[in-house]
Amino acid sequence: MRIAALSAALVALAGCVSTPGEPGLPGLPGTQGEQAANQNDCAVIAAVAKGHYQFGAGNTPPPLWLFSEGGDWKPVCEWSRYGVSFPTTYDPNRPHQPGDRVQWVQFRKPVYDGRGATIEAGILHGPLAGMGVRCRVVSGIAGWTLAGQCENTWIS
Template sequence: MPRSSAVLIPLLLAGCAATAPLPDPAGPVMANGNDCAVIAAVAREHYKFDTADNLPPPLWLDDEGSGWAPRCDWSHYGLRFPAIHDPARTPASSQPLRWVQFRQPRYDGQGALIDSAIMHGPLAGNGIQCRVRSGFAGWTVSDCRVTWVN
């Protein structure tokens, strides 16, 4: 074997073995083109908003001050939200306090974690965190746990 090949092989193998660290699910959020699909998976599979008898409340995409604002074609995912909730605008006392909230998904080696919440009224709601995985059928919810109850 020529000497140049003997030098290159270990370098090439070292380059293949080096991998970038996976993002920490609790770490910073980064923009990702899958955000809409992850949100839609939770809306369909956990909340069952794709059924005719379970229409969703207004949608609130909570950016937590980061400027995250995905532009999603919800009809592409079989969803129809009646309105987008503006968290800066306080609802009038005659308006019911109803919304479903999604925060930006956090991606890791297992897929994505996403925090969500739903309010049915002033003292009726709960928060969840879901693990969503990517596969042959697209993004699917593997499990959700309740994080708070009101």
């Protein structure tokens, strides 16, 4: 009788255990639907925007450019939820007029692993005035945050 009750309790507890890919775990990409993955992507981007670039009330970001190699990554983010604002977006396919100031802050699709995420970002202030970085971001009680300094990847 005790063994049957113990077995039933263990089976019930096993149903409560989550694996790292399940969407219920904070900070890890979900396996069910793009909504969960997009929300993690949005939170990772916001962590770099606030932590590395210091975007906020006194530092408005240039137009936002979300970039992926295949062009199929298009997260929909409610930026105010993450405490950051991107008032304009950058369209690389829009023709520019002579004298137009080309500026952007670019975020590539984050890559997740067992320790958090790595994301590449870059900022262009004008012709030959920009730099790229690779940042490690971790998830914890306070949400997604930078794990130390970002590493420079390119400078123009």
